Amino acid sequence: xxxxxxxxxxEFTAKVRNKSFIVMTFLSPLLMVGIGFLVFxxxxxxxxxxxxxxxVDHSGFFSKExxxxxxxxxYEDYSxxxxxxxxKKVQDDGFxxxxxxxxxxxxxxxxxxxxxxxxxxPGVGTIESIEKKIENRLRKKxxxxxxxxxxxxxxxxxxxxxxxxxxxxxxxxxxxxWIKIGAGAISGxxxxxxxxxxxxxxxxxxxxxxxxxxxxxxxxxxxPFQLMLGKIIGNASAGLLQFFIxxxxxFILSTVASSVFGVDLVEAQTSKLGPEQLEAxxxxxSGSEQLFRELQKLPLGLMFVLFIFYFLGGYFLYSSVxxxxxxxxxxxxxxQQFMLPIMLPLILGVYIGFATVINAPHGPISTIxxxxxxxxxxxxxxxVPFGVPWYEIAISMALLLISFVFMVWFAAKIYRVGILxxxxxxxxxxxxxxxxxxx
Amino acid sequence: xGNLLEINNVVKTYGDFTALNNVSIHIPKGSVFGLLGPxxxxxxxxxxxxxxxxxxxxxxxxxDGEELNPKHIEDIGYMPEERGLYKSMKVGEQAMYLAQLKGxxxxxxxxRLHYWFEKFDILAWWNKKIEELSKGMAQKVQFxxxxxxxxxxxxxxxxxxxxxxxxxxxxxxxxxxxxxEGATIIFSTHRMESVEEMCDDIAxxxxxxxxxxxxxxxxxxxxxxxxxxxxxxxxxxxxVEAKLKERFDVSPADFKLLNEGLKLNVKLKNGSSANELLSxxxxxxxxxxxxxxxxxxxxxxxxxVNKNS
Numbered sequence: 099x100x101x102x103x104x105x106x107x108x109e110f111t112a113k114v115r116n117k118s119f120i121v122m123t124f125l126s127p128l129l130m131v132g133i134g135f136l137v138f139x140x141x142x143x144x145x146x147x148x149x150x151x152x153x154v155d156h157s158g159f160f161s162k163e164x165x166x167x168x169x170x171x172x173y174e175d176y177s178x179x180x181x182x183x184x185x186k187k188v189q190d191d192g193f194x195x196x197x198x199x200x201x202x203x204x205x206x207x208x209x210x211x212x213x214x215x216x217x218x219x220p221g222v223g224t225i226e227s228i229e230k231k232i233e234n235r236l237r238k239k240x241x242x243x244x245x246x247x248x249x250x251x252x253x254x255x256x257x258x259x260x261x262x263x264x265x266x267x268x269x270x271x272x273x274x275x276w277i278k279i280g281a282g283a284i285s286g287x288x289x290x291x292x293x294x295x296x297x298x299x300x301x302x303x304x305x306x307x308x309x310x311x312x313x314x315x316x317x318x319x320x321x322p323f324q325l326m327l328g329k330i331i332g333n334a335s336a337g338l339l340q341f342f343i344x345x346x347x348x349f350i351l352s353t354v355a356s357s358v359f360g361v362d363l364v365e366a367q368t369s370k371l372g373p374e375q376l377e378a379x380x381x382x383x384s385g386s387e388q389l390f391r392e393l394q395k396l397p398l399g400l401m402f403v404l405f406i407f408y409f410l411g412g413y414f415l416y417s418s419v420x421x422x423x424x425x426x427x428x429x430x431x432x433x434q435q436f437m438l439p440i441m442l443p444l445i446l447g448v449y450i451g452f453a454t455v456i457n458a459p460h461g462p463i464s465t466i467x468x469x470x471x472x473x474x475x476x477x478x479x480x481x482v483p484f485g486v487p488w489y490e491i492a493i494s495m496a497l498l499l500i501s502f503v504f505m506v507w508f509a510a511k512i513y514r515v516g517i518l519x520x521x522x523x524x525x526x527x528x529x530x531x532x533x534x535x536x537x
Numbered sequence: 538x539g540n541l542l543e544i545n546n547v548v549k550t551y552g553d554f555t556a557l558n559n560v561s562i563h564i565p566k567g568s569v570f571g572l573l574g575p576x577x578x579x580x581x582x583x584x585x586x587x588x589x590x591x592x593x594x595x596x597x598x599x600x601d602g603e604e605l606n607p608k609h610i611e612d613i614g615y616m617p618e619e620r621g622l623y624k625s626m627k628v629g630e631q632a633m634y635l636a637q638l639k640g641x642x643x644x645x646x647x648x649r650l651h652y653w654f655e656k657f658d659i660l661a662w663w664n665k666k667i668e669e670l671s672k673g674m675a676q677k678v679q680f681x682x683x684x685x686x687x688x689x690x691x692x693x694x695x696x697x698x699x700x701x702x703x704x705x706x707x708x709x710x711x712x713x714x715x716x717x718e719g720a721t722i723i724f725s726t727h728r729m730e731s732v733e734e735m736c737d738d739i740a741x742x743x744x745x746x747x748x749x750x751x752x753x754x755x756x757x758x759x760x761x762x763x764x765x766x767x768x769x770x771x772x773x774x775x776x777v778e779a780k781l782k783e784r785f786d787v788s789p790a791d792f793k794l795l796n797e798g799l800k801l802n803v804k805l806k807n808g809s810s811a812n813e814l815l816s817x818x819x820x821x822x823x824x825x826x827x828x829x830x831x832x833x834x835x836x837x838x839x840x841x842v843n844k845n846s
Contacts, residue, residue: 104637112626311621315682318588318615319638321607518590531552 101320102328109303109332114339123340127347149194149224152176154184156201157208164235171224185215195220197228205236275484279456282480285405286451289475290444293413296337297420297440300329301433304424304517313517322514327506330417334410397485404482404491411498412475415505416440422509425516426524447476459484469494471501508533540599541566541690541721542587547596549582556582557593558745564723564738569716571736571753572725573834575842578742580725581618584692587723588615601689611640616683618694618725622667622675629663632682639686646685653681657707672699680708684715691715692723697731709735729835741838743845753834760832760840763805766790768826769818770798777821784809784817794825802830 113119153165155177165173174193176184181198188196195216202208212232214220241248304326307313316325423436450473454464459481468478468486474494478486515532516524524532542564549557557579564570574580585591587598589610598605600612623631629650636646654660657677667675676699684691696712697705712735716722724735732739732753739756741749749756767790771777777799781787786804794800799822803814811829818824832840 101638104634108634112623307621307623310624311617311619312623313621314590314617314619315615315621315635315679316638317590318613318617319610319635322590518585535551 102324102331105320105325105328106332106335109329110335112303113299113333113336119336119340123343124347127344127351131348131351148172150174151195151197152184152188152193153197153199154179154181155199156181157199158201159208159239160199160232160235164231171227188215189217195224199232205240209233209236278459278483279480281401281483282455283452285401286476286480287448289405289409289412289479290448292337292341292409293416293444293475294441296333296413297417300333300417301420301424302430303329303333304421304513305427305430305433308425308517308520309428317517322517323510326418326421326510326513329421330414333417334413337413397482401482405479407495408475408479408498411495411502415471415475415498415502416444418502418506418509422512422516425513426519426529427516428520428523432523443472444476447473451477451480455480455484460486465490469497471498474498511535539566539602540564541601542723543597543599544583544587545597545599547583547586547593547598549579549586549591549593555745557586559596560742560745560747561596562740562747562750564721566721567716567719568737569712569722569724569735571732571739571834572723572742573727573732573739573838574742576727579745580742581694583742584615584694584723584725587690587692588613611686612689613692614639614683614686614688614690615692616679616694616696618698620676620679620699622679622682624668625666627664627666628670628678631667632678632685635682636685639688641686649685649687650681653685657681673701673704676700677704680711684711688720690721690723692725694725695727696724697726697728729833729838732834736834739834741841743842746845748845749837749841756837757831757833760837762830762832763811764830765803765805765811765814766792766801766826766828766830767803767814767818767824768792768794768798768800769822770796770825771822773821774799780821781817785814792826796825798822798825800826 147170149171151165151171152174153160153176155161155175160177162173162175165175167173176187176196179187184196184198195214198213198215199208200211200213202211209232214225214228238248241251307316320328419440423433423440426436427433447467450463450467454461454467455477458464464477464481467473468481469490471494475498478491478494482491511533512529515535522528540563542562544560544562544564547557547560548555560579560583562572562583572580572583582591586593587605589605589607600609603609626634632650633643633646636650637643641649651660654663659674659677662670662674662678667678670678680696683693691712693712696708700708709731712722712724724732726732736753738752739750740747751759769777778787778801781801781803785806788802788804790800790802792800805811805814815824815827818827
């Protein structure tokens with residue numbers, strides 16, 4: 099077995115056997131899904147408590163028709179009482195709240211004079227749904243006085259949806275823009291996290307070798323460059339394995355979860371729906387169909403290939419710097435001063451991506467930053483779903499490759515000297531000096 | 538016998554600092570070679586160059602007749618002064634890894650390691666982590682991983698530090714046995730008594746320069762001062778001392794003697810011999826003590842370094 103392979107294997111096993119790796123790999127998807135469900139469950143429980151609300155309608159326009167009982171809200175008609183009587187009764191009987199609709203001269207005045215009384219402030223959702231009910235009834239009344247038929251009005255409503263075309267004839271829609279932003283943002287953000295987590299892990303492993311002093315034994319058998327490369331590749335493999343396991347676990351968990359809770363959930367909702375709501379549901383179903391169609395329209399193959407490329411390119415570029423930093427210092431606390439310059443371009447990449455790509459994926463700023471090697475892995479990934487000209491991708495990839503080679507060479511020089519230096523915390527000036535050392 | 542390692546005019550600088558200034562050292566095959574020098578003299582720099590951890594700026598290094606090249610990594614075993622192993626890795630796995638990095642196949646590595654682990658009676662540690670072992674135990678493992686690939690050249694930097702006297706003795710015995718089996722050993726240390734005990738040849742480096750090199754006995758002869766420590770039982774001590782002073786350099790000496798008498802260090806002058814001194818002494822009284830003061834490695838070290846500064 100070649101020495102590089104041996105090193106990769108050792109780094110990989112050392113990383114994978116580490117307790118924190120095992121815990122992270124198997125626990126974090128469980129935690130993620132678990133917390134998701136916990137939040138869902140709690141919010142459901144939170145809403146499950148039935149609210150009993152009283153309405154006092156003195157306008158005479160409203161009826162039980164407008165205030166239908168729902169699973170979590172029940173309405174009672176106290177319109178025969180005066181407001182003061184109603185208030186007292188509501189308080190004595192422990193109702194959640196009371197809607198008061200006064201008698202007014204015009205529908206407009208009614209709209210602005212409805213009041214809600216309750217012991218504690220009601221949720222926004224509750225108030226909005228009551229407002230909707232009142233608006234609906236008032237609209238129907240108004241249409242009636244104007245002599246307009248409700249069906250006519252419905253048929254006069256249009257839902258404009260602009261189809262986006264580019265000149266080569268590809269079609270897309272506003273929804274697809276959101277999907278593209280989402281896909282780009284997720285991959286860009288993911289890449290940054292991966293680079294930071296695994297870059298730091300490379301750095302720690304270098305520091306460990308240095309503090310345990312095994313480094314001198316190792317470099318008497320292999321070239322420092324081989325060791326550094328083996329370390330970077332070994333850690334990357336462990337990272338890919340982790341993602342792979344996460345993917346599988348999340349897939350299994352979400353399948354299990356949706357088959358246990360999901361079906362039950364949909365049934366619970368649809369059984370209570372009226373015909374209008376069912377219609378709306380149908381529309382949203384066609385919405386998710388559309389989402390699926392849009393997803394398929396994305397350049398998925400290209401996105402995947404580029405994701406892998408930029409993923410590896412970005413990771414190698416940064417982790418070699420992390421390795422050099424690890425070699426330069428004796429312990430982790432000394433790494434602080436060198437961390438900022440590493441993190442800065444990564445964070446900049448994500449911010450630039452979020453700030454500019456969303457509004458103008460092909461604007462000058464996003465274009466420039468998707469070509470500069472330190473930010474290109476993140477920004478270009480965010481742009482790719484919007485369709486980037488091939489020559490821009492080519493330039494960006496070429497620059498990334500060149501700077502990756504340069505950076506590894508540069509880092510290896512610092513690494514080679516640093517791993518054998520103990521004691522003083524190096525300054526940037528020292529690092530510069532190390533670069534000039536021969537052999 | 539030829540030289541296993543020839544270091545010719547090696548120069549190494551770090552920035553403005555010269556670590557090795559035109560150093561040439563020849564190490565005979567099958568010898569234990571003491572590489573001596575004060576702290577910071579340049580020993581470690583030289584050892585790192587031999588190990589190809591760093592490269593010389595100029596000069597050449599010939600190992601067994603060939604210019605030093607990456608292939609030679611497998612011919613060298615190196616135990617650095619600062620010992621180190623992966624703390625959280627198991628002893629056996631770690632030794633296997635290091636053995637394979639030195640070019641052994643998996644099977645070879647396993648066989649050799651078993652041989653050494655049995656020899657040192659530490660097979661039971663195979664599945665222990667280094668962090669569970671004591672310092673001395675870890676040192677043994679370190680020694681094994683240094684020698685297991687049967688290199689032509691072994692470099693030990695302070696091999697006895699961290700060992701108790703019993704284990705130090707064990708390691709010294711192993712090192713000498715490896716020499717007898719044909720290995721050449723470079724032995725870097727500050728402990729001069731172990732130099733006396735182990736080394737056939739030595740080189741002394743001070744302030745980046747080699748200031749002394751050769752066979753230890755030859756060097757001792759070079760540093761010989763022809764001084765004898767004498768003890769004489771005589772009634773006329775004052776008179777004898779005065780007579781000695783006419784012919785030799787005399788200084789008082791202090792050592793244990795069974796019967797009280799004249800105790801002196803006598804240094805021969807040019808042209809005079811030990812026999813002359815002895816025959817004079819026998820004519821003056823009963824000779825109790827007559828020993829040449831041969832410089833030991835420690836004296837040589839101190840003298841040479843002081844002279845250099």
